Amino acid sequence: MIYALRELRSKFKSGIKNPLFIFVILLALLPLALQEPYLLYVATLVLIYIVIAVSWNILAESGQFSLGHAAFFGIGAYTSTLLYKYFLVNPLLGMPFSALTSCALALLMGVICLPLREFYLAIATLALSEVLRTIVIMLPEITGGAVGLGIPPLFGGNRVLNYYLMLAIAVIALSTLYAVRRSKLYLALVTLRCDEVVASSIGINPVKYRLYAFLLSALFPGLCGGFFSFYVGFIDPFSVFNIEISIAPQIMSVLGGIYTFWGPIIGALIIEPVKEFLRISMPTGYLVVYGIIMILCIRFLPRGIMEALKAYTGMSEAVPVGGRKCSR
């Protein structure tokens, strides 16, 4: 008993020092610093992108390159919206269903994409998300079609409550994916990425683990989609099945550092606010600046910010799963 308590305490102590824990605490305190609903609105969007980027990255870690994450986001968004519209399901209850349909889609996508690699996989996922968008457009009786659907915003649009809800989703997503990265599942995923033939020669079932990666990667974007439609109060197929949503996590991951946990987070934390800042500070032409910033970033930090940081601190070697403290 005492031993268990002591272990709990020591776990808590080491947890406090965990960067993720500190990060989450900082995020939880953010509304105190950002009094303005506008800043909170942007912060919530950043959280959504963080979750999508980290989720995309976990699929990339298994060697599967998706250009269709908007499909998960979109199907999640439509699930919660349509549940509300037809069955008056509370959005908070609808969101888990968003995650479910997104996972179902991921299974379908994963199975279709099993024999595909690299560009073939990327384009197939893109195709699937385009197919879904067209289906939503072409079934206006059910989905509201291209016109879209207006829905009452969650919590009456209270930005603080919305922020904390999204933060809760983000915490679940980040801690799940953080835990995954320290588990044996993660080892299997990375092995698949490095060499699939070797992976199967050491007992890893590639089909199973590729599908796991798909599921993990779709779960939280679907949830975010379910949140997003009620956050904006409006949904239409062009804004949720948008290729930009599929591309954004790639930009964020590559900028921050692909195949790292913090890379996509850093990427999202930089990209979205910078874009928003440019948007409000120069009405026309800011996207030119944005594009040029992207080019310069990759020109000078080709391996992303995380690698640059590691090189700077002299930690360029890969860190084993579970951090450095394991071993000897």
Next chain:
Amino acid sequence: MIKTKTITYIVIAIVIVVLVSALALYYFTPRRPTLGVQEIKIGVILPLSGPYAILGEEEKKGYEMAMEEINGKGGVLGVPLKLIIEDNQGKPEVSVSAAEKLVTIDKVVAIAGEYMSSCTYALLSALRKYSPPPIAVLIGGSTDSIEKDFGSEEWFFHLHPYAYIYQSTIRDWLLTLQPRPKTIFLAYEKTAYGTSQAGYAKEYLSKAGFTIVGEEPFTSGAADQTPLVLKAKASNPDVFLWIGYAGDSIVIVRNAKQVGFKPKLLLDTVGVGFPEFQTSLGKDAEYVCGIEVWSPAVNYKTGPPFPITHTSEWVAKYEKKYGKEPDYWSLLAYTNLYVIADAIERAGTLERGALIKALEKTDLQSPIGRVKWVPGQFVSRPHQAEFAMKMVIFQWQGGKKVVLYPKEVATGTVIYPMP
């Protein structure tokens, strides 16, 4: 003794006279109320990047023109207007983001602008959650769900026709044609704009006694619409009516000419109004008809506070300033800002309640028609601009847009059937 007494009386008298005259002066001088601010901030949300940037730019020109004029005359109640222009990238969530910023950071007096229906809807939905919601006088959004869901809000005023107006205008005009056309083939692009219009087109036109011989959704942005045109040709309609964007109209008209499809009338909903339609097609643009909120040939008499007497003066001014023909979006935007400025002027304050009251009493002879609030089709609150309850029909003749309908503003007569 007396002397001092007299002096005392005189002094008192002088003091009283001075006081009374000062008071009288104070009371009888026409006094400009002071607003107590350095500038009046108006938020404007438009698409300035992405596929709809073309129209956002047009709007921006209109707003800037109006602002320069108003501020050139000393602003509103002596305070200059300041436009805070936000790009919404044509995305609903960015529109919301912009709205949040305008309301909470910039603390604008009113929000203007918008173009796409999806963005307009999301924006209004975001505004509604404030208590009280900020004033929105918008020129974007033609989907009727905006009217149904927000039309009865006291803080929302709308300066653009809703989808049904396009089709009711088309119906009314088609009924005036001699000989009256009997059959219509309807094609529409499958996004929000096309599908919402098509529903009304079907309803209104068939109720008015026209036969819809075929209807067909199409993908906007396709390189070639020959199959669509062929389908239409096969059903041999009197009128080929399509609802598409500017690019689609170029392709559709070209393809129609190519396959020799010659209905009595080629009629588009908004895609053929742009000058680029004519420059891109040259003589093939001839006799194509379209519908617009306003067309540069339409000339209204204007009243104060507009510094012009007729719309044509505005057109000349615009052409001088920007070196091109204006689009109705710039005039809408121009009018939009004047409507807000006029209400502030009359309210004499920036206080929300008073401003809404002043807005409700708006009655301007604007260069785009009369701005007086009337109810729309679905809600009884009169917050829809009167001019936006009808539209104009034009035809390309000799490389120029000739206005055919309504009669009051017509500048020519229709050439029908098309030669």
Next chain:
Amino acid sequence: MDPSIITFFQVMMCGLLVGGLYALFSVGLNVIFGVMKIINFAHGEFLMLGGYLTYFLFMLANIDPLLSIPITMALLFLVGFLIEKSLIKPLAGGPPYSYILLTLGISIALQNIALILWTGNYRSVPVWYSALPLSIGPISVGLSLVVAFTVAVILTAILYVLLKRTTFGKSVRALSQNPELAQAMGINVSKMYTLTFCLGAMVAGVAGSLVAFTMYIFPNVGFEIAIKSFCIVILGGLGSFEGAIVGALLLGLAESFTSVYLPGGSGWAPVVFFAVLLITLVVKPQGLLGAKA
């Protein structure tokens, strides 16, 4: 003749003609895609630049789009060269995904520069043959489309000869199919990258010229066509010249046939094409004519 048969052939003609335009662009993309193994998100912007160049040459100097093709080719070759040398080359040997950020950045910057310089207006070159029909028996199609198709076919044929009969072509194929082996054979990879990139840009520029008078141009025109072309290239099989052509014609036909024969019309066209793509990939993961991995 039975009108339904006439319609059938008419629809087929249209599909093939549009498919021909897609083919030209996709073949160029396929070369870059195959050799450099990067998804070049900026490829469509070459098309856009080519289109605007053609438009302004016509409007300002009254040069017919067909005559301005050599100018477009030369200039786009130069643009491709500059971008490759200054931006893409320095990333060589870096992590594979860094190209995404780079090409997206180029794409976003170019699109928005175009937006500022030339506004978002839809423009089309009004050539004299723009709306003339070409009739073959009861079937009539647009002359401009036929002209564009002819140019596309000629250029594709030249590319075919270039890729199948010359040492350059052999190197391209070697690099697409087995980069390691190609390197071992002593192919100058760096030079090949530059050449193929410029070639791709050039072909995209010509495709832009054709789009400028058959369709219309606007700052985002290239991005949408590029996405379609990625799908075409994958459908046909990475690195397969014939595959890209087959894929492009399939897309053209799918678009025109669905719009005539499916209730709901061309709204469903993307679904049909993408469904064909997905089914193909399930059955043949390497694409229709792709080399086996």
Next chain:
Amino acid sequence: MLEVKDVYKRFGGLEALKGVSFCVNKGELIGLIGPNGAGKTTLFNVISGILKPEKGIIKFKGIDIVGLKPYEIARLGIGRTFQLSRPLMDMTLLDNVVVACIYGGRKRVGLKEARSIALEKLRLVGLADKAHLTPKSLTLLERKILEISRALALDPELLLLDEPLSGLSPREIDMHVSLIKRIREDLGVTVIWIEHVMRAIMGAVDRVIVLHQGAKIAEGSPREVAKDSNVIKAYLGEEYAKG
């Protein structure tokens, strides 16, 4: 322990294996030799399940493994290495072995336990002090050793080594051969070993199987095989061609 009976495999028009049959007993160290293109690696790929033979039976410990997936075969206790060494480049040496331990080992282990087992395996082959580096910094020999220790993490009963000596210097060859011998002796693992370096393999193995153009042409002790006329013919042709 392993029984290969009449196995056929073809690639398009090329018959890579034409009815190969042989048996391997527990604890044996078998050399599998033959000129280039003889079908040796194909045979390994067929045994380890990467390729499916058109015909034939492969029995491992009495179980027919034809049609099983590679990972199932690995879990039955067949470990293998590859001709061109394929370490998992993005993972540390330790993780390279840990992952094999977890997914291929016949005992279910957790991450913690797997780490200590893996470290033990690395210590066995002398790579423990580099456990936290990635394979990028290793020499070719070390990479090959890593691959072997990764295969050993499966606790295999049968180990398939595909040209473990290619590309090594004579000194490295000696070191590597002694490691392979030690593995067989200390762990009692049955080994099938494809090799081109004749000098090394002939002195080390119990029995040699010779493949030529997809067929077995000889089998027996190294000494017998070296004298076999078919073998000499097959090899001499190649030797001459090499010039």
